[in-house]
Amino acid sequence: MELTLKTDGFDKILSAVLLVLLVVAVAMLLADSPVPGGASNSKVLERTLKTQARLLFIQNTYQPVELLLKENRSQEALLKLEELAVRFPGEAHGLLLKASVLAKLGADAQAASSYAAAVRQNGEYVDQKNPLSRRDEISKLTENGLVKYVPLSKSQPGDVALKQVVRDLYYLKSRLAGGCE
């Protein structure tokens, strides 16, 4: 045992002060946690505002695209997305919608590339519980795509574009599988 057991008045005073300070510090710490099991109100508010701002941006920006998609005007939706991509190049939700349209049109290879680009920017699209989650449609495309493109790529080893498609599909599979990011 390293700590000496011999104590004098000085030790006792310091120990008492230490205990009091410890109790006060822990009490103050506990008092500073208004949200059970979470961050403070300000942080929750900050995060909520950020999420809502993003949702509002998506709603305002991509509403014309969503309307066209509802009317099954996929080609026009793609053109509108191209137009928006000029204003917001590489924006994740635009890439996701583009992937979704391409998948509907049967262009799985391009859809995989676009989904992968979207997920690289925003992992929320493959999260289980998230308002932006598109996990099911990404999962479906990935499963079907791997069945289709892996044997194709093996039969054409020199095809660089095919290799990239398979790489994108495996990336999506990896993200869907979870794990540390």
Next chain:
Amino acid sequence: MVGKGMVIAAGAAMGILGVLLTVWGNPENSGICISCFMETTAGALGLHANERLQYLRPELMGFVIGATCSALLGKEFKSRGGSAPMVRILSGILLIVGCAVFIGCPIKMMLRFAAGDFGAIAGIVGLVIGVWLGIRSYAHGVELPKAASELGGSGYIMPVAAVGLLVLFFAMPAFILVSASGGGAAAAPWILSLPAAIFLGYLSQRSRFCITGSLRDMLLMGVKTPMFGGFVAFAVTAIGAAVLTGRYHPGFAGQPGAHGEHLWSFLGMLLVGWVAVLIGGCPFRQLVKAGEGDTDAGLVTVGMLLGAALVQAWGVAATAAGVPLAGKIGILFGLIATIAGVLAYRQRS
């Protein structure tokens, strides 16, 4: 002398709990991953801004507290340290750089392999070669200065810090951040993860079991070392648990928390193995040693926390998309620093 039974028990417990923690909610193949836990903990403390990696992992504190309990009960707790402190901090950073590029510490590497991620083989080969390089460095006279006993109970600082972090975990004050989604949001309930971690910390302190140490002993003594039994027990139970829980998905690509840049996985784990042997243990072993009063290991732990913040803040950490340029440069600088350290600490007389 460590009992063979205790080492096997520690290895088996680590293999089973490593998989079960995933079943209970930790990220896939990351039931136990010191580097991942360090990164989420650094995020929770506001040391980096990746909102998807913020969670004060109670497992980290549990490992240290379990080791402290074991050391105190076994009368092995001893404040000691003073061996090249700056080197220890830098080594902690390098360990995390290597792990972040591979995506996982040596324990997670084995858990990834046990779950059928054959991409982990590149890391295993890298780790073995790194450990071998560490042994060769020792054989050529490379040794850090001897640690000395420290008066004043400095060895208690890390265990007290672990308890303090646990208080923060339960109190959740304003400055502690928690991910709403992503890897940081995937967590086993603390009622399961904390006791499991304390148990593993306890067993690992008793047995001295760790992955890198097992490899080192196996390279030195072959299968006669007790660590061989622990290593085999870990591998067998982890594979068994993965199969039984439906988590065995063999393949090279599309694995959770993994990438296909095998050269960099190899180099990342080579760096980890080499550094780990020179400083006396992998990231997990450093936590256990910090819990038994080793302030040198405590400094490595501080370095690991700093490294965890840096790899996220500077974009060093690899993702499923691959290894970023910063990660590759980080590995090269890590190897440069290690070779420089080996040259500097070599006893030539």
